[in-house]
Structures are given as structure tokens and as C-alpha cells.
Amino acid sequence: MEHQELYGKIAQRLDTLAKFPKVKEEKPVSALLEENGISRRDFMKWAAGMTAMFSLPATFTPLMAQAAELTDRLPVIWLHMAECTGCSESLLRTDAPTIDNLIFDHISLEYHETIMAAAGWQAEQNLEDAIKKYKGKYILMVEGGIPAGSSEFYLTVGPHGKKGAEHARDAAASAAAIFAIGTCSSFGGVQAANPNPTNAKPLSKITNKPVINVPGCPPSEKNIVGNVLHYILFGTLPALDAYNRPKWAYGIRIHDLCERRGRFDAGEFVQQFGDEGAKKGYCLYKVGCKGPYTFNNCSRERFNQHTSWPVQAGHGCIGCSEPDFWDNMGTFEEPLADKLYSSISADSTADKIGIALLTVTAVGIAAHAAIGAIKKDKQ
Ligand code: SF4
Ligand code: SF4
Known part of the structure; x- marks a missing residue:
């Protein structure tokens, strides 16, 4: 129209x-x-x-x-x-x-x-x-x-x-x-x-x-x-x-409009809360951010009259707008890929198709993160 x-x-x-x-x-x-x-x-x-x-x-x-x-x-x-x-x-x-x-x-x-x-x-x-x-x-x-x-x-x-x-x-x-x-x-x-x-x-x-x-x-x-x-x-x-x-x-992924996305692409990750990377605003993927798997507009709209949102405040997204996030997105402060590798075969009740897709995504992201980190080391 x-x-x-x-x-x-x-x-x-x-x-x-x-x-x-x-x-x-x-x-x-x-x-x-x-x-x-x-x-x-x-x-x-x-x-x-x-x-x-x-x-x-x-x-x-x-x-x-x-x-x-x-x-x-x-x-x-x-x-x-x-x-x-x-x-x-x-x-x-x-x-x-x-x-x-x-x-x-x-x-x-x-x-x-x-x-x-x-x-x-x-x-x-x-x-x-x-x-x-x-x-x-x-x-x-x-x-x-x-x-x-x-x-x-x-x-x-x-x-x-x-x-x-x-x-x-x-x-x-x-x-x-x-x-x-x-x-x-x-x-x-x-x-x-x-x-x-x-x-x-x-x-x-x-x-x-x-x-x-x-x-x-x-x-x-x-x-x-x-x-x-x-x-x-x-x-x-x-x-x-x-x-x-x-x-x-x-309709948009948290990760795609995140202000730390450039850090992700450059392989610059916070390794643990409070480290130098955290002070410099590096990406929170390795301390558990689930932004790459989560669809919501928080990174664009933010909260409290556009003041801030979790990633800006220094904690990763926990994927709260995704189905079954309590079961599928935890441990909240660890990368999802690590958890899925060890739990997928054990969790027979989970939505297998969804989890399998998530795992493929997770593997891709983990690989991206690793390649980014290697590139950075070489530089
Ligand atoms: S992993 Fe999280 S902190 Fe990193 S760019 Fe994506 S949404 Fe932002
Ligand atoms: S945990 Fe929920 S409210 Fe927080 S950034 Fe992620 S989707 Fe938005």
C-alpha cells in the first residue's frame, strides 16, 4: 500500500x-x-x-x-x-x-x-x-x-x-x-x-x-x-x-544493533568481569552474552527513556525474550556454545530442533570469536 x-x-x-x-x-x-x-x-x-x-x-x-x-x-x-x-x-x-x-x-x-x-x-x-x-x-x-x-x-x-x-x-x-x-x-x-x-x-x-x-x-x-x-x-x-x-x-537481533558489535567483529572480548577489556567496553560474548541468539529491540530502544540497557551497563543479554530461556540459555555468565556441547545429548526433553539450530549458530559464533581473537593476536 x-x-x-x-x-x-x-x-x-x-x-x-x-x-x-x-x-x-x-x-x-x-x-x-x-x-x-x-x-x-x-x-x-x-x-x-x-x-x-x-x-x-x-x-x-x-x-x-x-x-x-x-x-x-x-x-x-x-x-x-x-x-x-x-x-x-x-x-x-x-x-x-x-x-x-x-x-x-x-x-x-x-x-x-x-x-x-x-x-x-x-x-x-x-x-x-x-x-x-x-x-x-x-x-x-x-x-x-x-x-x-x-x-x-x-x-x-x-x-x-x-x-x-x-x-x-x-x-x-x-x-x-x-x-x-x-x-x-x-x-x-x-x-x-x-x-x-x-x-x-x-x-x-x-x-x-x-x-x-x-x-x-x-x-x-x-x-x-x-x-x-x-x-x-x-x-x-x-x-x-x-x-x-x-x-x-x-524482528531484529540484539547482536545486530549492539554498540559493542564492532568489538565482537574485531575479536575483542571481555574475558572476565572487571578486567581491562570490561573497562574498555569490549564484547561480552565470552562472559555469557546471549545477544547473538536473541530477538528483541533492547539494543535499539533501550530502557528508562532510552537511558541504558544491560549490555551498556556491562552485563550480557540473558536471552529473556526467547522461548524456554531459563532452560536453554543458562548458565547466564558463560558462553552458550560451551553449555550446549555438553548438555544437548543429556537433555532429552528439550526442543531438539530449536536447540540443534541454536547449536549450529553457537558453533559459528564461537568460531567467529576464536578467529577474531587470533587475528587480533597477530596484529
Ligand atoms: S555478543 Fe553481546 S555484547 Fe557482544 S556484540 Fe553481541 S550483543 Fe553485543
Ligand atoms: S535479557 Fe531480555 S531485556 Fe535484557 S537485553 Fe536481553 S532481551 Fe533485552
């Missing part, structure tokens, strides 16, 4: 949405920004960044800003399953709210156990009411792995003793779009790590409706809010990769 045609289509969609009644009477985004000392100029800079994140031309920036202002037309139900609430925390930090945090405040959260006032019977009633009232119109976001099958009872929520899996299934049945927020909900996460005592499963194994995975431990606030904005802008689900992750966020 031509850019002009796409622009017209989005503008028309936003105009229609603007005529919808607000889900709740909230302050407009402009007032929220002002209260938090954020200028309109900063907001437009943020909108330009989000536009670039979706690979749209800069001329679409005003549409992105308009979409952010319309997030109060969209009811969101957020369910907690078996998890640490780190994904919610990623969004709800209140000490220094970012524009993403504020936009999330603006979204009409109809149900979110961490931040709503109701508890017990009232909370459960609120959930049922919201599902009924916004049937077919709400976005469902689910955080956490879900004990399944004969183990469903390990997660029993609320006064009716309803299982987490039942809550997730019921809410998914009437949702307009469903997002699994975080690695636990997307792939099972730490709950599903070997030996998975509660038979925890990802959301996609609990409902038969399409689920978009937004993994990360936690996912960045940009990736969570970005999905809501994408839905407002396009009204369709985004293009997905093989693991049902939106390509706009997970």
Missing part, C-alpha cells in the same frame, strides 16, 4: 475512533503531560520515536500522537496468572513516569488486580461486568504462566475459587485482541522451567484464539504500549514472527 493511501486510511480510522464515547471520563493526555512536567515538544519527539519503531515515515508522527490521545477509547482487561508482577511494574513505575507510563495510565484499564481498589467478591464482579459490557471490544492482556490440565488448581484466584486457566479462557473468549505480556505468559517462563512442577503453560496453550506474544522478563514499556497503539492505528494484528511476536518489536 502506498504511504499516502495508508495515511488516509489511518486518519479515517482515528477520526471514527474519536467519535466513540470515552470508556471513562479521564483527563486528556495534554493535562497528564503538563502535570508531569512533560512538554508538548517532548511528547511529539516521543511520537516520532514510536513512528520510527513501526518503520513508518516521519510524516505519520501526528497520527501517532493522535492515536496516543485516543487510548481512552479502548477498554483493556489485564489478568495476573502465575508471575512476579514485574511486567506490570515495567509499566507502572511511579517515581519518574515516562510518556509510555502516562499513555498506559490513560488507557482505560477496566480490570487490573495490582492497581484497582476493589478486592474479593467485588473484584470478581467487576471482571465479569467488564467482559459482558465490552464483549468483542476489549483488549485482553495476560501476565504470567498458567498451570494447566490436572494442575490448574495450583493457581486458584478469587472468592469463587476459579482457576487461573478458567479466568484466562473466559476473558479470551470475548476479547477483540489478546496479548500475552511477558515471557511467562508468552512461553511459560520461569514457572515452566524444568521440572515445571505446576505444569505451567503459555496463554496460547490455554485458549484456541490467536495470541500475540510480547515476551521479555519484563518486556519494555515501549513494546507493551506499542502494541496498543498499533491496534489503534491499524485495527488489525501486526505481522508476526515464528513465535507469534510482533515483527516491529522482535
Whole structure:
């Protein structure tokens, strides 16, 4: 589709949405920004960044800003399953709210156990009411792995003793779009790590409706809010990769945009934390960085208003947005290749095809690292 045609289509969609009644009477985004000392100029800079994140031309920036202002037309139900609430925390930090945090405040959260006032019977009633009232119109976001099958009872929520899996299934049945927020909900996460005592499963194994995975431990606030904005802008689900992750966020490898990539190519590696190489910003591959095997936008978008990210702070990526990373990516501070050579034959339950592919990649990377180091020695 031509850019002009796409622009017209989005503008028309936003105009229609603007005529919808607000889900709740909230302050407009402009007032929220002002209260938090954020200028309109900063907001437009943020909108330009989000536009670039979706690979749209800069001329679409005003549409992105308009979409952010319309997030109060969209009811969101957020369910907690078996998890640490780190994904919610990623969004709800209140000490220094970012524009993403504020936009999330603006979204009409109809149900979110961490931040709503109701508890017990009232909370459960609120959930049922919201599902009924916004049937077919709400976005469902689910955080956490879900004990399944004969183990469903390990997660029993609320006064009716309803299982987490039942809550997730019921809410998914009437949702307009469903997002699994975080690695636990997307792939099972730490709950599903070997030996998975509660038979925890990802959301996609609990409902038969399409689920978009937004993994990360936690996912960045940009990736969570970005999905809501994408839905407002396009009204369709985004293009997905093989693991049902939106390509706009997970289509690039951490390694490819890493600021230490030149060091990797030159064979300059940190050999142990605190050594001379660490002080000089050398590549962290040999102290366990899993950036070469991990698809996410952390090296491009960073965290905390683009301030920093793990590799910049001196620790390798641990591969938190990849399926089964607890089992497959550890030991976190050792190169993956070493671990896979010794464990692949012993681990009969692992996804053999995935691991085999990973091993081939790992061998290639280890060889690259070794050749780089030899070249450097010769120099
Ligand atoms: S291995 Fe890690 S630190 Fe090194 S270049 Fe790749 S992502 Fe960056
Ligand atoms: S850098 Fe790696 S471990 Fe850290 S959040 Fe990104 S994908 Fe997860």
C-alpha cells in the first residue's frame, strides 16, 4: 500500500475512533503531560520515536500522537496468572513516569488486580461486568504462566475459587485482541522451567484464539504500549514472527544493533568481569552474552527513556525474550556454545530442533570469536 493511501486510511480510522464515547471520563493526555512536567515538544519527539519503531515515515508522527490521545477509547482487561508482577511494574513505575507510563495510565484499564481498589467478591464482579459490557471490544492482556490440565488448581484466584486457566479462557473468549505480556505468559517462563512442577503453560496453550506474544522478563514499556497503539492505528494484528511476536518489536537481533558489535567483529572480548577489556567496553560474548541468539529491540530502544540497557551497563543479554530461556540459555555468565556441547545429548526433553539450530549458530559464533581473537593476536 502506498504511504499516502495508508495515511488516509489511518486518519479515517482515528477520526471514527474519536467519535466513540470515552470508556471513562479521564483527563486528556495534554493535562497528564503538563502535570508531569512533560512538554508538548517532548511528547511529539516521543511520537516520532514510536513512528520510527513501526518503520513508518516521519510524516505519520501526528497520527501517532493522535492515536496516543485516543487510548481512552479502548477498554483493556489485564489478568495476573502465575508471575512476579514485574511486567506490570515495567509499566507502572511511579517515581519518574515516562510518556509510555502516562499513555498506559490513560488507557482505560477496566480490570487490573495490582492497581484497582476493589478486592474479593467485588473484584470478581467487576471482571465479569467488564467482559459482558465490552464483549468483542476489549483488549485482553495476560501476565504470567498458567498451570494447566490436572494442575490448574495450583493457581486458584478469587472468592469463587476459579482457576487461573478458567479466568484466562473466559476473558479470551470475548476479547477483540489478546496479548500475552511477558515471557511467562508468552512461553511459560520461569514457572515452566524444568521440572515445571505446576505444569505451567503459555496463554496460547490455554485458549484456541490467536495470541500475540510480547515476551521479555519484563518486556519494555515501549513494546507493551506499542502494541496498543498499533491496534489503534491499524485495527488489525501486526505481522508476526515464528513465535507469534510482533515483527516491529522482535524482528531484529540484539547482536545486530549492539554498540559493542564492532568489538565482537574485531575479536575483542571481555574475558572476565572487571578486567581491562570490561573497562574498555569490549564484547561480552565470552562472559555469557546471549545477544547473538536473541530477538528483541533492547539494543535499539533501550530502557528508562532510552537511558541504558544491560549490555551498556556491562552485563550480557540473558536471552529473556526467547522461548524456554531459563532452560536453554543458562548458565547466564558463560558462553552458550560451551553449555550446549555438553548438555544437548543429556537433555532429552528439550526442543531438539530449536536447540540443534541454536547449536549450529553457537558453533559459528564461537568460531567467529576464536578467529577474531587470533587475528587480533597477530596484529
Ligand atoms: S555478543 Fe553481546 S555484547 Fe557482544 S556484540 Fe553481541 S550483543 Fe553485543
Ligand atoms: S537485553 Fe536481553 S535479557 Fe535484557 S531485556 Fe533485552 S532481551 Fe531480555
